[in-house]
Amino acid sequence: QVQLVESGGGVVQPGRSLRLSCAASGFTFSIYGMHWVRQAPGKGLEWVAVTWYDGSNKYYADSVKGRFTISRDNSKDILYLQMNSLRVEDTAVYYCARDSQQWLLHGSLDYWGQGTLVTVSS
Amino acid sequence: DIQVTQSPSSLSASVGDGVTITCRTSQNINNYLNWYQQKPGKVPRLLIYAASSLQSGVPSRFSGSGSGTDFTLTISNLQPEDFATYYCQQSYSTLPFTFGQGTKLEIK
Numbered sequence: 489q490v491q492l493v494e495s496g497g498g499v500v501q502p503g504r505s506l507r508l509s510c511a512a513s514g515f516t517f518s519i520y521g522m523h524w525v526r527q528a529p530g531k532g533l534e535w536v537a538v539t540w541y542d543g544s545n546k547y548y549a550d551s552v553k554g555r556f557t558i559s560r561d562n563s564k565d566i567l568y569l570q571m572n573s574l575r576v577e578d579t580a581v582y583y584c585a586r587d588s589q590q591w592l593l594h595g596s597l598d599y600w601g602q603g604t605l606v607t608v609s610s
Numbered sequence: 611d612i613q614v615t616q617s618p619s620s621l622s623a624s625v626g627d628g629v630t631i632t633c634r635t636s637q638n639i640n641n642y643l644n645w646y647q648q649k650p651g652k653v654p655r656l657l658i659y660a661a662s663s664l665q666s667g668v669p670s671r672f673s674g675s676g677s678g679t680d681f682t683l684t685i686s687n688l689q690p691e692d693f694a695t696y697y698c699q700q701s702y703s704t705l706p707f708t709f710g711q712g713t714k715l716e717i718k
Contacts, residue, residue, distance in 0.1 A: 532710075533648075533709040535708060535709060538705070547705040550611070588656070588659060594659070595644070595700075595707045596701055597644075597654070603653065
């Protein structure tokens, strides 16, 4: 069955960096676009970034553009989110999620990981 | 960016009732509108994609409609497990793929 397992979260000081990973299994990772979505404590969902199935295109929310980088390793079935210059307002549970459509990007997210908590605090 | 406005932010209903949640976008997004359910401490679950298509495994009491800028999620015959927070999300070609603010459905 489809599984997405995030890791790499933790407590980090403002201005520092962190890299999240999302290990995928149970499906052909290399033919699906992949997303990161975050949820601050007690708040709603915020879409963060997407990468095309082959990594050829990447898009970001304005709130993270220039600081976060999404990438993927299709040989290892792993999605990454490199987070630099972290801010207190980046504190959230970060979810990786699969786009529902093969090859093309639909934007609906049919499988989600369990999330990893990132806390930015001094 | 396309703005997504979801209403109401909360509502109360009883088991067996029907409810409707509305989502409005700032631009025409055709039918690129998706609905998710999230229970406390749980991962979001895709319910409806492309405005009205039911995701596999989702009960038929959930339905979606609309196109352009106005969309609705309707839940008929509410069951105890339906009390949760619901989010809409636009996935039109113009990124970012914005979520609505969420609607918390509580038991009356």
